[in-house]
Amino acid sequence: MNKQFTYNPVVLVEMAQEYLEAERSYRDFVAQHKNQYGSLVLGSTDDRVSYWVKDKESSCTGSALSTACRLVGADVNTVIATAKAMNRFEKRERWQVCAHLPTGWCSRCGEYGEDRVRRFFASREWDADYFQSTGRRHPWAA
Numbered sequence: 001m002n003k004q005f006t007y008n009p010v011v012l013v014e015m016a017q018e019y020l021e022a023e024r025s026y027r028d029f030v031a032q033h034k035n036q037y038g039s040l041v042l043g044s045t046d047d048r049v050s051y052w053v054k055d056k057e058s059s060c061t062g063s064a065l066s067t068a069c070r071l072v073g074a075d076v077n078t079v080i081a082t083a084k085a086m087n088r089f090e091k092r093e094r095w096q097v098c099a100h101l102p103t104g105w106c107s108r109c110g111e112y113g114e115d116r117v118r119r120f121f122a123s124r125e126w127d128a129d130y131f132q133s134t135g136r137r138h139p140w141a142a
Helices: 009-032 045-072 076-092 113-121
Strands: none
Touching: 009 045, 009 076, 009 113, 045 076, 076 113
């Protein structure tokens, strides 16, 4: 039974943005607390607690994003790459133009923008590399 899922792809991108922010915060914290030899130095109890909180926040947001993507059949790497591309675009334009996902009816392509994004986020089938049509007509299919 092939069941078509409909979901809001903006939610996945927002979750990816939260994950990227948590990961950046964790990496900044680690970079600030490294010594000259590259080892992490957590001298005080507050530093250890902050490290633990940032580590858990990063891993939990990543796990939540992965689970949500698996639930709706989206590829987590594509969702994260989309969020990173949107961040790069907004950084380059200096917030004059906001990158966004297409929504609503598109008269040019004849479909809803959310459907195009869902199709873009869809994870590939496991056998896609092994069984592909060459486009050649087979005698039994003619």
